[in-house]
Amino acid sequence: MKSIKSFLTGLLLMFSIVLSAQDFAPVVQNVNKAQVVSDYIQVRSQLERFLLAQPQLSLATYYLAYVDIQLSLVTPDVDKKTKYLAEAETYLNKLSELKDIDKSEFFTLKGLRLYSLMALDPQTNGPKYSGEIVSAYATALAINPNNPRAIILSALFKNDMTKYLHQTYDGFPKDIEKASALFAAQDSLLLTPTWGRSWVDYALSKK
Amino acid sequence: MLNEQSKPMPNANVFIKGTIDGASTDSLGNFSFTTNKQGEMTLCVRMLGYAEFNTKITDKNSTALVLNMKPDNITLDNVVVSAGNFRVKGNSQFGKMSAVDIVTTAGSTGDLYHSLRTLPGAQMVGESGKLFIRGGDSNESQTYIDEMHVLSPYTATGDNMPVRGRYSPFMFEGINFSTGASSSEYAQGLSSVLALNTKDVSPITKIGVNASSVGFSGGGTRAFEKGSVSLNLDYQNLKPYYSIVPNKYDWVKPYQLFSGSGQIRFNPNQTTVFKTFVGYDKTSFIQHIASSTNQPTRNLAFNDDNFYLNSTFQKTTESGYKIFAGGAFSLKNQHVDDALIATDSYRNKEWEIHLKTKVSKRFTDFLRLNVGLENFFRHNDIVYSYASTVHTDSINHSISALFASAIFNINSNLYAELSDRLEYTSINNMWRSNPRLSLTYNMNGVHFSGVVGQYTQLPENKYLLTKNDLRTENCMQYVGGIYYETKNKVYRAETYYKKYNDLVLQQSTSLTSEGYGYSKGLDLFFNDRALFKGFEYMLAYSFNLSKRKYQDYTELSTPQYATIHNATVSIKYNIPALKSILGVTNRFASGRPYHDPSKSGIMNSTTGFYNSVDLSLTYLVSQKVIIYTSATNLLGRQNTYNYNFINDTTNPDRYMKTPVTDPSKHFFYIGIFITLSGKTAYDVSNF
Numbered sequence: 041m042k043s044i045k046s047f048l049t050g051l052l053l054m055f056s057i058v059l060s061a062q063d064f065a066p067v068v069q070n071v072n073k074a075q076v077v078s079d080y081i082q083v084r085s086q087l088e089r090f091l092l093a094q095p096q097l098s099l100a101t102y103y104l105a106y107v108d109i110q111l112s113l114v115t116p117d118v119d120k121k122t123k124y125l126a127e128a129e130t131y132l133n134k135l136s137e138l139k140d141i142d143k144s145e146f147f148t149l150k151g152l153r154l155y156s157l158m159a160l161d162p163q164t165n166g167p168k169y170s171g172e173i174v175s176a177y178a179t180a181l182a183i184n185p186n187n188p189r190a191i192i193l194s195a196l197f198k199n200d201m202t203k204y205l206h207q208t209y210d211g212f213p214k215d216i217e218k219a220s221a222l223f224a225a226q227d228s229l230l231l232t233p234t235w236g237r238s239w240v241d242y243a244l245s246k247k
Numbered sequence: 248m249l250n251e252q253s254k255p256m257p258n259a260n261v262f263i264k265g266t267i268d269g270a271s272t273d274s275l276g277n278f279s280f281t282t283n284k285q286g287e288m289t290l291c292v293r294m295l296g297y298a299e300f301n302t303k304i305t306d307k308n309s310t311a312l313v314l315n316m317k318p319d320n321i322t323l324d325n326v327v328v329s330a331g332n333f334r335v336k337g338n339s340q341f342g343k344m345s346a347v348d349i350v351t352t353a354g355s356t357g358d359l360y361h362s363l364r365t366l367p368g369a370q371m372v373g374e375s376g377k378l379f380i381r382g383g384d385s386n387e388s389q390t391y392i393d394e395m396h397v398l399s400p401y402t403a404t405g406d407n408m409p410v411r412g413r414y415s416p417f418m419f420e421g422i423n424f425s426t427g428a429s430s431s432e433y434a435q436g437l438s439s440v441l442a443l444n445t446k447d448v449s450p451i452t453k454i455g456v457n458a459s460s461v462g463f464s465g466g467g468t469r470a471f472e473k474g475s476v477s478l479n480l481d482y483q484n485l486k487p488y489y490s491i492v493p494n495k496y497d498w499v500k501p502y503q504l505f506s507g508s509g510q511i512r513f514n515p516n517q518t519t520v521f522k523t524f525v526g527y528d529k530t531s532f533i534q535h536i537a538s539s540t541n542q543p544t545r546n547l548a549f550n551d552d553n554f555y556l557n558s559t560f561q562k563t564t565e566s567g568y569k570i571f572a573g574g575a576f577s578l579k580n581q582h583v584d585d586a587l588i589a590t591d592s593y594r595n596k597e598w599e600i601h602l603k604t605k606v607s608k609r610f611t612d613f614l615r616l617n618v619g620l621e622n623f624f625r626h627n628d629i630v631y632s633y634a635s636t637v638h639t640d641s642i643n644h645s646i647s648a649l650f651a652s653a654i655f656n657i658n659s660n661l662y663a664e665l666s667d668r669l670e671y672t673s674i675n676n677m678w679r680s681n682p683r684l685s686l687t688y689n690m691n692g693v694h695f696s697g698v699v700g701q702y703t704q705l706p707e708n709k710y711l712l713t714k715n716d717l718r719t720e721n722c723m724q725y726v727g728g729i730y731y732e733t734k735n736k737v738y739r740a741e742t743y744y745k746k747y748n749d750l751v752l753q754q755s756t757s758l759t760s761e762g763y764g765y766s767k768g769l770d771l772f773f774n775d776r777a778l779f780k781g782f783e784y785m786l787a788y789s790f791n792l793s794k795r796k797y798q799d800y801t802e803l804s805t806p807q808y809a810t811i812h813n814a815t816v817s818i819k820y821n822i823p824a825l826k827s828i829l830g831v832t833n834r835f836a837s838g839r840p841y842h843d844p845s846k847s848g849i850m851n852s853t854t855g856f857y858n859s860v861d862l863s864l865t866y867l868v869s870q871k872v873i874i875y876t877s878a879t880n881l882l883g884r885q886n887t888y889n890y891n892f893i894n895d896t897t898n899p900d901r902y903m904k905t906p907v908t909d910p911s912k913h914f915f916y917i918g919i920f921i922t923l924s925g926k927t928a929y930d931v932s933n934f
Contacts, residue, residue, distance in 0.1 A: 063267070078258075082271055085260035088293060089267045118734050123295050133517045163781070163821060164348065175451045205826060205869060 064090065064099065071103055072235055080111045098138050099232075105131035105149055106235060112156045121160055128153050144184035145233050151176030152193055173197055188222035189236040191215050196243050216243045248276040248292060249315050251659055256294060256316060264289040264301070282306075292316060298612065317612065317659070349416040352817055353830035354861030356877055356916050359412040359422070360401070363441070364834075365815040367739070367770035367787040368426035371836035371857050372808045374888040374907050376409030377401055379808050380426050381743060382766025382793030383438025386707050387722075390441045391433060393522060395557045396601045396623065398577030400441075402504065403530045403551035405496075407888075407907050413506070413528060413553065415479070420446040426770070427743055428698035428726045431650045431666035431683060432605060432619055437704045437722040437747070447520045447561075449475040449512060452924060459918030460488050462504070467924070474513040481506045481528075494910035499533035499546050523558040536585075545589035554578040568608045571619075575601040591633040597708065600624040605650075615654040622647050627708045640712040644674035646705070660689040672705055675716045679703045694730040699723075706751045710758055718749040718760035735777035741770045750797035764795030764803065781821035789813040804850040805840045807889060810857070812837040830863040830877075841889045845902055854887045871922040879914045 067090060070083040084107045091100040108128035112121040132150055135141055154173045158165040177194035180187055195215035202209040223237045248256045255276030262269025268282035282288075285306050292300040297316040304312070349355055355362035360378055363369055370379040377385035390400035392414070401410035416422070421444035425433075429440040454467030466479030483504040506528030513521040530551040538544045559573035578598045586593040605619025628641035652666030668681040683700025703721045710717055728741035743766075750762025768791035776783045793809045796802060817832040836857040840850040863877035880886070889907040 081258045085258075085262075085269065085271045086267070088260055089262045089269050092262075092291075093265060093267050120295075127295060137517055163776070163783070171451050171453070201870060204823060205867065207869075 064097075068099075068103065068234070071107060074107075074110070075114075077111065077115050080107055080114060083107060084111065098135065098141055101131050101134050101138075102141075102145065102149070102233065104128075105135065105153070106233075109149070109153050109156050113159065118160070121156075125153060125157055125160075128156075142184075142233075144180045144187045144190060147176045147180035147183070148187060148190040148193060151180065151190075151197075155193070155197065170201065174201075186222055188219040188226070189233065189239070191222065192219035192236060192239045192243055195219070196239065196246070199243075199246065212243075213247060216240060216247065219243075248272045248278060249313065250297075251315065251317050253315070256297075259292050259294040259297075259316065261290065261292050264291045290314075348819075350875065351819060351828050351830050351863060351865050353832040353863040353877060354817075354834065354859065354879055355832075355863075356411075356879070356914060357416070357875070357918075359414070359416045359419075361411070362416070363424055365785070365787060365817055365832060366424065366426070367741075367772045367789045367813075368439070370789070370791065370808065370810050370813055371834060372888065373409060373857065373859075373886060373909060374407045375808070376404075376411060378439060378441070380439035381745065381768060381770075381789075382791050382806070382809050383722075383745070384806070384808065387436060387438035387704065388441065389433065389436035389439075390443065392443050392524065392555075392557055392575075393445055393559045393573065394432070394442070394571065395559065395573045395575035395603065396434070396577070396599065397555060397575075398597065398599045399553055399579045402528070403549070403553070403581065404502070405532065405534055405547065405549060408496075408910055413526065413555075414443070414508075418445055418508075418510075419443045426741075427745070428683070428685065428700060428724055429702075431652050431668040431681065432603075432617070432621075434621065434623070434646065434648060434668070434670070435704045437702050437720060438745075445510060445522060445524060447512065447522070448514055449477060454923045455921060456923065457918055457920040460916055461485060473515055474511065476512075477510045479508050492911060492913070492915060495908075496910055497535040497537070499535050500531070500548075502532040503530070505529045518563040520561045521559070524556070526553075526555045528553050543589050545585040547586060548584040550582045552578075552580040566608075568606055570604075570606050572604045573602070575599075577601075586631075588633065591631065594630040595627070596629075597627045598625070613656055615656075616651070617654070618649075618651045620647075620649055625708075627712065629712060642674065642708065642711055642715065644672070644711075646673070647671045662687050666700075670703060670719075672719055674705070674711060675718060677719050679719050679721070692731065695728075696730070697725075697727040699725050706760075710751045714758045717751060717758060720747070720749050720751070720760075720762075722747050735775065737772065737774040739770070739772040743768060743770075747795065747797075750795065752797055753799045762795065762797035762800075764793070764797060764806075766791060766793035766809075768792060781823065782818070783820075784816070784818040787813075787815040787817075801849055804848075807840060807842070807850065810836040810839055826867040828863075828865040830861075830865075832859075832861045834859050834861070839888060842892075843890070843902075843904075844892050852890075854889065857886045857888075858882070858884050859886065873920045874917070875920065876917045877915070880909075880912055883912050885912065 067083065067086050070086065074080045074083050084104065087100050087104045087107060091097055091104060094100065105128045108124040108131065112124040112128070115121055115124065132153065135146055151173050154169045154176060158169045158173065174197065177190050177197065180190035181194060192215065195212055199209045199212045220240050223240060226234050248259045248261065250256045257272055257274045257276060259272045260269060261272060261278045263282050263284055266282060266284060268280060268284065270278045270280040272278045287303060287305050290302050290304045292314060294316060300314060300316050302314065349359060349362040350357045352362050352365060354365065360376065363378060364371065368381050372379045375385060378388040379385050380388055390397045400413055402413055404410050423442040425440045425442070427439065429436055433440040433442065449468050450470050452468060452470045456465035457463060462481065462483030464479065464481035466477065468475050468477040481504070484501065486501040489498060489501050506526065508524070508526035510522065510524045530549070532549050534547045536545050536547055555575070555577050557573070557575040559571065562570045564570065576598070581595040583593045585591065601621065601623050603619065603621040605617065607615065607617035609615040623646040625645065626643050628639065631638045648668055648670040650666070650668040652664055655663045657663060664685045666683045670679045670681065681701045681703055683698065685696065685698040687694060687696040701721060701723050703719045705711065705719055706717045723746045725744045726741060728739065731738040745766040747764040749760045750764060752759050752762035768789060771788045773786045778784065791809060791811060793805060794803045795806050796804070814835045815832065818830070820829045822829060834857070838853040838856050841852050841854060842849050843852040846852065859880045860882050861877065861879045862881055863875070866874045868874060885908060887906040887908055891905045891907060892902040895901040895903050
């Protein structure tokens with residue numbers, strides 16, 4: 041527990057927050073609560089205003105990338121999906137230029153974006169991006185083996201891949217359990233990435 | 248909040264600049280919010296796909312605002328549809344094709360050029376393997392890697408044996424195939440340009456090997472934080488294959504190829520890319536050629552060394568200038584013994600240095616400019632010796648060019664491109680201007696595009712070696728097309744007319760530039776990926792009428808390589824239950840003209856039609872092992888491309904006729920691709 045706390049505190053420092061937690065915390069909560077397109081668009085606008093007012097707010101850049109990826113998954117419009125993923129890539133590129141960001145969270149988001157790109161056209165993009173997706177999650181986990189988002193997303197992807205090959209990913213239940221415990225231990229009051237619990241529910245439904 | 252058509256804009260982000268005070272517009276485009284800011288302030292509106300809108304307001308006049316937004320520059324720049332251009336892989340859905348698509352297309356046998364021959368506009372010239380586009384000869388098609396010219400993109404083979412591309416399709420991130428009306432920055436392509444882009448970033452460290460019925464290869468990539476290094480080695484030897492699948496040739500030493508290539512990519516930041524690619528390959532074979540009427544038996548010994556080096560730099564500055572600079576060096580060195588007759592020797596050494604720089608920038612919503620300079624320095628020398636006779640020829644020359652294009656976004660649905668390419672060729676001391684105009688109009692997702700432009704190209708070296716002052720060949724192109732795309736379907740229809748002038752014409756022993764000709768036709772393309780899950784099919788049809796008076800033609804005739812009708816039906820079926828992708832391609836081409844000396848006129852006869860049903864099966868053994876198999880011409884049709892005639896020694900008025908056919912009726916390929924590194928999957932690419 042102590043190590044998780046100190047890790048999350050480290051994250052806070054690394055994201056170099058300059059705006060007070062009081063202002064930004066409700067936006068993060070809105071991100072975590074968002075479910076449908078209109079929710080995500082509202083919170084995207086909020087994040088964009090924060091970023092324009094405070095360009096050095098790397099957490100806003102990080103969350104904008106995340107919200108754009110989520111929008112690409114929930115919006116039905118194919119053209120918009122592509123635009124949101126392009127925007128997410130721009131924000132990820134910005135993040136990669138910054139020092140002191142949490143690289144594990146960065147690579148997790150990168151993997152999720154590629155996964156969303158793959159979801160656009162699995163037949164074409166599956167073979168194209170699967171190697172990069174596996175690599176992005178593996179890198180995220182090499183940096184921080186206790187990143188719950190990387191654990192659950194990597195587990196889901198491995199499970200899907202092995203299913204496609206008519207095999208079984210034996211580590212799937214164990215990964216779900218580990219991610220679930222790590223999510224439960226997250227301190228949602230801290231201004232750090234906390235999204236991803238819903239992926240555990242999704243993974244449980246596929247078990 | 249209204250868009251450019253004065254319709255309400257929902258979901259726009261409206262706020263006071265410098266604050267977090269704002270709101271999103273509702274479904275009717277309405278918005279309202281309060282702010283504590285006083286006096287003059289900037290109201291800012293942002294929306295994905297639209298230019299940022301700013302207006303000054305004060306706390307006294309901030310009610311009942313009606314605001315209009317316009318599409319942004321990025322959206323304008325993303326217009327990729329223009330007549331003649333077939334973006335095979337890239338951002339556009341129009342005919343996009345990945346390296347995996349290429350190798351799983353039946354009949355492609357894993358070769359980029361074979362795969363492109365299934366697209367409309369390409370003609371079926373089976374004995375060559377090169378690209379013949381819209382009635383143009385193969386030398387009218389040029390290949391560029393990362394915007395730099397490749398002097399010899401095809402492997403070397405003997406007569407009437409189809410060539411393949413030198414480079415693996417897995418190397419390329421973008422494959423843009425222009426079947427006409429290519430951009431002004433690409434030189435020396437009267438008919439078509441294949442612009443290939445290698446990956447800017449290769450983020451995965453990986454290593455792989457493969458073994459196949461023709462050889463084996465291996466290589467890998469080491470990724471770093473700001474770049475990567477890739478290396479690939481390939482060895483092919485057809486001796487084992489020929490011992491199982493014989494062909495009509497008699498080999499003393501069957502075809503052998505050794506090749507190695509490497510690439511270094513360096514990305515110091517998100518806006519800068521340095522790339523260097525180097526490739527070398529060595530081809531050799533000895534073919535036994537039986538004696539003929541007036542020729543003794545000989546052993547044709549063929550050796551070819553090919554080297555290509557390409558280095559490029561790209562940067563986008565903070566002020567929006569996109570800068571490109573590159574250099575490429577191509578070297579081809581061929582040595583053939585017993586080339587035409589026993590004991591003769593032929594050497595051909597050719598090199599080219601290509602230097603290019605360009606800069607582009609969008610200055611306003613209305614205008615984008617692109618300007619560049621390039622130089623080609625070329626050398627070619629040949630030595631032919633027989634007994635004590637030695638014949639040599641050599642040329643050194645250069646091509647210098649200035650190219651510029653202006654793209655006008657007249658409105659969000661209409662754009663025009665005006666360009667010119669001013670070119671000086673030292674060998675014939677000629678200046679040529681190549682003005683071009685293209686217009687594209689988007690009507691509710693249906694794109695209409697038209698291009699008119701001039702294209703020029705120097706005659707082939709084999710003619711320039713004999714006569715230096717031949718004029719630069721030119722072709723005026725008129726292309727018009729309609730394009731429509733949905734999520735899973737692509738429709739294209741294009742018509743064209745090409746008028747050729749100043750082609751090389753050989754009259755008795757003299758060479759002139761008095762040749763001319765035309766080519767006209769219609770290309771149709773349809774791709775459907777939604778008929779049922781995992782199933783994809785593609786239909787391509789080309790109609791072409793082409794006539795020329797060039798080379799040794801004594802009258803205006805259909806060139807020997809041209810076919811009136813070309814059609815391809817290609818299907819792919821992804822069968823998850825079998826972990827397999829099945830591909831079937833049926834290609835058809837009408838008969839080709841050939842010259843029968845026993846009849847009057849030239850190109851006075853026609854071969855039978857061409858047909859080949861090809862099959863491929865890709866089987867995913869595990870995440871890291873793929874087996875790929877393919878077989879061509881399953882129906883076993885004897886396709887004849889031409890006929891050779893030689894005088895009958897018993898009767899000088901008669902000719903003996905031999906058909907030009909494939910070396911064997913079928914080509915079988917089986918390969919196993921193994922990824923050895925730990926993090927990758929489904930990745931047979933070593934680049």
